[in-house]
Amino acid sequence: MEKLSHSELMEQSLKETTFYMTSAIKIINDKLGESYAExxxxxxxxxxxxxxxSNLESILLNKLEDIEKVIGKAQ
Structure with a gap:
C-alpha cells in the first residue's frame, strides 16, 4: 500500500468526516424526525x-492481524 502525502491524508480525513456527518444526519433524522440531528x-x-x-478499531484489528501473520511466518 502506497503512503499518502500530508495533504492527501488531510483531504482523505475531510472526505471521511463529511461522509460520517452526512450519514449521521440522515440516520438520526430517519429515526427521530426531520431536523432532529441539526x-x-x-x-x-x-x-x-x-x-x-468503530472505524479505527476495525483498521487497528486488521493491522494487528497482518502483524500476527508476519510474526507467524518468521517463527
Whole structure:
C-alpha cells in the first residue's frame, strides 16, 4: 500500500468526516424526525465520534492481524 502525502491524508480525513456527518444526519433524522440531528448537535457529535472510533478499531484489528501473520511466518 502506497503512503499518502500530508495533504492527501488531510483531504482523505475531510472526505471521511463529511461522509460520517452526512450519514449521521440522515440516520438520526430517519429515526427521530426531520431536523432532529441539526437541532441536537451533541447527538450528532456523539454519533460521529462513535462511528470514527468503530472505524479505527476495525483498521487497528486488521493491522494487528497482518502483524500476527508476519510474526507467524518468521517463527
Amino acid at each position: 437541532n441536537h448537535p451533541e447527538l450528532l457529535g456523539a454519533f460521529m465520534q462513535t462511528t470514527a472510533i
